Amino acid sequence: MTVSDHPRGGFWSDTGRSGLGSWIFSTDHKRIGLLYLFATFGFFLVGVVLGLLLKFELMTPGRTIMGAEAYNAVFTVHGVTMIFLFILPGFPGAFGNLVMPIQVGARDVAFPRLNLLSWWLYMGGALIVLTSLFTGNGPPDTGWTFYVPFSARTGTNVSLAVFGVFIIGFSAILTGLNFITTIHRLRAEGMTWGRLTLFTWSLYATAWVQILATPILAITLVLIMAERMLGTGLFDPGRGGDPLMYQHLFWIYSHPAVYIMILPAMGAISDIIPVFSRKPVFGYKMIAFSSIAIAAAGSLVWGHHMFTSGMSDRAVLVFSFLTFIVAIPSAIKVFNWVSTLYKGSISLEAPMLFALSFIILFSIGGLTGLILGAAATDVHVHDTQFVVGHFHYVMFGGTGFAFFAAMHYWLPKFFGRRYREKPAVIAWALMFIGFNILYFTMKVLGMKGMPRRYYDYLPEFATLNLVSTIGSWILAVGLVIMLVNLIRGLLRGEPFEGNPWGGATLEWSIPTPPPTENFAREPVVTHGPYDFTAMKE
Amino acid sequence: MTHPVHKDDFGAKLGMWLFLFTELLLFGGLFLLYAAYLHRYPREFAAAGKELDWMLGTANTVILLTSSLCAAMSVTAVQRGDNRRALGLLGGTILCAAGFLAIKYVEWGAKFGHGIYPGSERLRGGAPGESVFFSLYFMTTGIHGLHVLIGGGLLAWIATRVRAGRVAAGNHVLLENGALYWHLVDLVWIFIFPLYYLVL
Numbered sequence: 163m164t165v166s167d168h169p170r171g172g173f174w175s176d177t178g179r180s181g182l183g184s185w186i187f188s189t190d191h192k193r194i195g196l197l198y199l200f201a202t203f204g205f206f207l208v209g210v211v212l213g214l215l216l217k218f219e220l221m222t223p224g225r226t227i228m229g230a231e232a233y234n235a236v237f238t239v240h241g242v243t244m245i246f247l248f249i250l251p252g253f254p255g256a257f258g259n260l261v262m263p264i265q266v267g268a269r270d271v272a273f274p275r276l277n278l279l280s281w282w283l284y285m286g287g288a289l290i291v292l293t294s295l296f297t298g299n300g301p302p303d304t305g306w307t308f309y310v311p312f313s314a315r316t317g318t319n320v321s322l323a324v325f326g327v328f329i330i331g332f333s334a335i336l337t338g339l340n341f342i343t344t345i346h347r348l349r350a351e352g353m354t355w356g357r358l359t360l361f362t363w364s365l366y367a368t369a370w371v372q373i374l375a376t377p378i379l380a381i382t383l384v385l386i387m388a389e390r391m392l393g394t395g396l397f398d399p400g401r402g403g404d405p406l407m408y409q410h411l412f413w414i415y416s417h418p419a420v421y422i423m424i425l426p427a428m429g430a431i432s433d434i435i436p437v438f439s440r441k442p443v444f445g446y447k448m449i450a451f452s453s454i455a456i457a458a459a460g461s462l463v464w465g466h467h468m469f470t471s472g473m474s475d476r477a478v479l480v481f482s483f484l485t486f487i488v489a490i491p492s493a494i495k496v497f498n499w500v501s502t503l504y505k506g507s508i509s510l511e512a513p514m515l516f517a518l519s520f521i522i523l524f525s526i527g528g529l530t531g532l533i534l535g536a537a538a539t540d541v542h543v544h545d546t547q548f549v550v551g552h553f554h555y556v557m558f559g560g561t562g563f564a565f566f567a568a569m570h571y572w573l574p575k576f577f578g579r580r581y582r583e584k585p586a587v588i589a590w591a592l593m594f595i596g597f598n599i600l601y602f603t604m605k606v607l608g609m610k611g612m613p614r615r616y617y618d619y620l621p622e623f624a625t626l627n628l629v630s631t632i633g634s635w636i637l638a639v640g641l642v643i644m645l646v647n648l649i650r651g652l653l654r655g656e657p658f659e660g661n662p663w664g665g666a667t668l669e670w671s672i673p674t675p676p677p678t679e680n681f682a683r684e685p686v687v688t689h690g691p692y693d694f695t696a697m698k699e
Numbered sequence: 700m701t702h703p704v705h706k707d708d709f710g711a712k713l714g715m716w717l718f719l720f721t722e723l724l725l726f727g728g729l730f731l732l733y734a735a736y737l738h739r740y741p742r743e744f745a746a747a748g749k750e751l752d753w754m755l756g757t758a759n760t761v762i763l764l765t766s767s768l769c770a771a772m773s774v775t776a777v778q779r780g781d782n783r784r785a786l787g788l789l790g791g792t793i794l795c796a797a798g799f800l801a802i803k804y805v806e807w808g809a810k811f812g813h814g815i816y817p818g819s820e821r822l823r824g825g826a827p828g829e830s831v832f833f834s835l836y837f838m839t840t841g842i843h844g845l846h847v848l849i850g851g852g853l854l855a856w857i858a859t860r861v862r863a864g865r866v867a868a869g870n871h872v873l874l875e876n877g878a879l880y881w882h883l884v885d886l887v888w889i890f891i892f893p894l895y896y897l898v899l
């Protein structure tokens with residue numbers, strides 16, 4: 163048998179159905195997970211192209227390829243796509259669905275049909291958002307935050323885009339309650355809370371944030387639509403409303419949403435690092451606890467987005483203090499990862515390289531977050547390129563790189579074939595270098611006072627902007643190499659069998675690719691997720 | 700490969716309770732705005748609140764409480780194996796929902812007749828707090844009304860399942876979840892009623 167006709171097997175074929183309908187109407191968590199993966203990653207690539215356009219515009223002062231209004235629309239669509247269509251649904255939708263039910267030893271999630279509905283709602287919402295770009299009076303130009311009063315007045319297609327995001331919110335809520343119920347009710351025999359994988363723990367914390375925060379976004383978006391269509395004036399100062407109330411409501415959701423984005427990424431890293439260090443994770447309980455602590459504390463810090471919006475000084479102080487508290491559980495995670503590496507037998511393969519660069523990039527992003535969390539320094543860098551650099555370090559350098567790590571770590575398991583190692587490492591190196599050139603210069607530019615969300619800038623910022631744009635190209639080249647290598651490898655590469663990396667979690671104990679039923683017999687768990695010695699026996 | 704259908708009533712109810720949390724938070728956003736704006740415009744809120752008809756509000760409260768009672772009793776009836784009685788009680792709940800919406804229609808209609816609706820000339824010309832009060836009133840009762848409509852529809856669908864015998868003693872988690880949802884709709888009103896009709 164040659165490599166190319168190695169049968170894929172497992173859930174790809176054991177139901178006997180393989181047409182499009184067997185995928186888009188499947189309630190199998192693995193198929194739904196892959197549907198999410200293709201959809202979210204597709205939107206990620208759209209967002210990347212828009213981001214490259216933004217950087218291209220900033221290559222030289224003045225107009226390079228687009229004017230002010232086009233620039234506004236492009237950065238809005240870039241933000242909306244990346245946040246609502248990729249990064250929020252991406253990790254829970256794709257890897258949460260693929261891996262979590264297997265990791266807890268279940269046959270599927272608690273509500274498989276609801277899970278399918280979530281995907282359809284997500285696709286429906288995404289389609290509405292896309293429609294808003296090409297109909298009406300042009301794509302929204304408010305920024306992804308939809309701030310009033312501009313969002314209530316601009317003639318662009320804000321209402322439709324907001325409605326699409328509202329629908330996607332439903333999808334997030336349903337995924338969240340599905341995951342919580344799954345983790346509570348469907349753990350296999352012997353799968354105690356202390357034996358859950360850290361990825362599952364992080365999804366559990368994420369799911370709570372999805373449930374508790376998303377409804378606030380929903381009502382905020384409804385109010386925006388009412389403001390535009392009915393003229394309620396609830397945020398219109400001319401009629402007694404207060405735009406600051408909008409910002410509060412928006413960030414009550416949107417700051418916790420940051421943790422929806424980063425927590426599953428941290429969980430994936432916590433699963434990958436012990437495997438490639440051949441060593442049990444250090445401080446299991448503290449990592450699990452810190453996921454919950456981040457979710458809880460992170461829900462109380464939204465005001466730090468509004469230090470210069472005209473809140474009272476007392477509120478600024480309280481929010482600043484609470485923001486610093488979030489740094490503690492985040493640092494607990496970083497220290498535990500590093501301690502796991504200590505004296506480990508480290509094997510630098512592609513998933514591990516991405517995971518290690520996650521630690522570095524997330525730490526840089528997190529530490530610069532403290533500069534923004536401190537009220538005094540925030541006033542200086544608020545609404546500058548520094549902010550853009552900061553959250554790209556956390557969101558892209560953090561969640562994005564963790565997503566890539568997860569792709570290299572888990573996808574061969576589900577495709578039954580693997581990518582080639584060398585191009586993966588080259589792609590990683592290019593992306594890591596390009597990333598830092600691109601975003602670190604942004605931070606420097608912000609410190610020097612270059613504001614964000616302008617298509618033009620003063621001549622003194624020209625050199626650094628050019629450097630930053632070149633960085634974006636290096637990053638893009640790395641991304642293309644990674645993608646080609648992954649697609650070629652997963653479709654036609656070497657067979658991937660067994661447990662080559664020696665993972666001790668349940669997904670490595672079942673056939674590759676997993677059968678639709680996951681486990682031939684319901685598993686009985688006898689050891690922890692990172693207990694590598696128990697596995698050898 | 701056929702597996703026995705996975706059935707977990709406790710899990711189904713857990714999922715429903717989680718969903719109810721999200722509904723509470725959805726209305727929580729509106730109550731938050733109410734609190735903040737009441738703090739800013741206490742006088743205007745008091746004046747505007749007097750224009751709401753507390754008689755109609757009370758009538759609707761009684762109607763909703765009755766409907767919740769019917770829903771709870773229909774669950775008990777199914778548990779005792781009396782599907783006919785459960786069906787009748789569900790009918791009562793749905794009738795109450797319709798009555799609630801009818802009264803709401805009358806209330807809203809009267810307000811519209813007086814030129815009070817979001818973005819109306821009268822509210823644009825009036826005190827700033829008044830416009831905020833009525834916008835919040837219409838948004839909150841409007842979204843609540845939508846929930847009454849959805850809840851009523853849900854219970855009507857469940858009633859057809861009870862009638863077909865698909866929901867029966869020992870297999871009634873669907874009805875329980877429907878009733879839970881209905882209690883939430885009721886509960887939210889229990890907060891709206893005093894805040895808008897009584898305390899101002």
